[in-house]
Amino acid sequence: MxxxxxxxxxxxxxxxxxxxxxxxxxxxxxxxxxxxxxxxxxxxxxxxxxxxxxxxxxxxxxxxxxxxxxxxxxxxxxxxxxxxxxxxxxxxxxxxxxxxxxxxxxxxxxxxxxxxxxxxxxxxxxxxxxxxxxxxxxxxIRCAPTAQADEATMALSFNFKLDPPIYTNMLEAAIRKGMDHRRLGSSALKLGYVADGRFDACVSMLTNAWDVVPGLLLVKEAGGCVTDFTKDGHPYDQPRPAAACAPGIRDVIEEVTGLTLDG
Missing domain, CATH: 3.30.540.10 (Fructose-1,6-Bisphosphatase, subunit A, domain 1)
Structure with missing residues (x-):
């Protein structure tokens, strides 16, 4: 073994x-x-x-x-x-x-x-x-085949260390694209749901590595697109934004969040 x-x-x-x-x-x-x-x-x-x-x-x-x-x-x-x-x-x-x-x-x-x-x-x-x-x-498991923003549901997280307009502006941009949204309280499960197709995207504009690193790998391995938590040398012990999504809505998630996803 x-x-x-x-x-x-x-x-x-x-x-x-x-x-x-x-x-x-x-x-x-x-x-x-x-x-x-x-x-x-x-x-x-x-x-x-x-x-x-x-x-x-x-x-x-x-x-x-x-x-x-x-x-x-x-x-x-x-x-x-x-x-x-x-x-x-x-x-x-x-x-x-x-x-x-x-x-x-x-x-x-x-x-x-x-x-x-x-x-x-x-x-x-x-x-x-x-x-x-x-x-x-x-x-x-595989991510959902969703390819239209107005057919997608995005799961969200909010951190009280985040300046609120960063969150509300992102949410408004997503709603204007026709995206539905949920905020359920566990990034872990929401990312699992993106990986198995129950959600189309998960976004947190400020999060810790322990909240998202496992889920980001799940989504990536399920064929989705994800942010790289340690891109540009960012350490695991410092918070930063994170996002993951089905490949068909990568462009719209990048647009509404301002983040770059790989996949």
Missing amino acids: SSNERRMQAGIEAVRKGGAHALDLFRRRKDLVIEKKGRQDLVSRADRETETIIREHIAALFPEDGFLGEEFGASGAKDRMWIIDPIDGTANYLAGLDYWGVLLAYVENGKPTLAFTYDPNRDELWTAEAGKGAFLNGQR
Whole structure:
């Protein structure tokens, strides 16, 4: 078994294990103490414990690998690094809304190599390996064939660190093109839905690597177009805009966002 095959197996085990723990606490969330990290930025022990479970599972199998996680930051090697968002959609999670996911990506020499997005509530697991396609519960997936803006639905995220007109101007431009939109609260699941054709695009005008790096690889491997998070030397530990879409609407997404997508 190759190192990537072993890491793929380990990643699947880790997100399922972490997801099971997060789901158990979700069902008992009234026992959780909610803390505030920033404006509309919440956290609980569910986030920290889930990230710990994922880190410990991976570290036991690959002690030479490093990590970048939302809750515990960076540690270890950067040329072989796992990026973790233990609960993407924490506000939904703590409010009792079952739209949240567990995110994991393996990055080697700066390039996303493996991606894992797990929705414990629906037992949906998206996986991808660079150059080998994207899968949902083991079945190959592709982006939607949508080619007209007025037939497309775009999923959105908003970050309170963003100047609001950047978001509202982008949204107005998309609406004027005839695009519909949704804002559901988990970039992880929305990008999974772009990869499997449920949405046509996902846009965040400011986001962190742990929110989108796994999903961007999923969409790319499903035949879609995506932004490059580390383009121009941008580091993984600093936020920036990100977008992904079905190939037929690449031009309109670039126009309304001002971003450049590859695909």
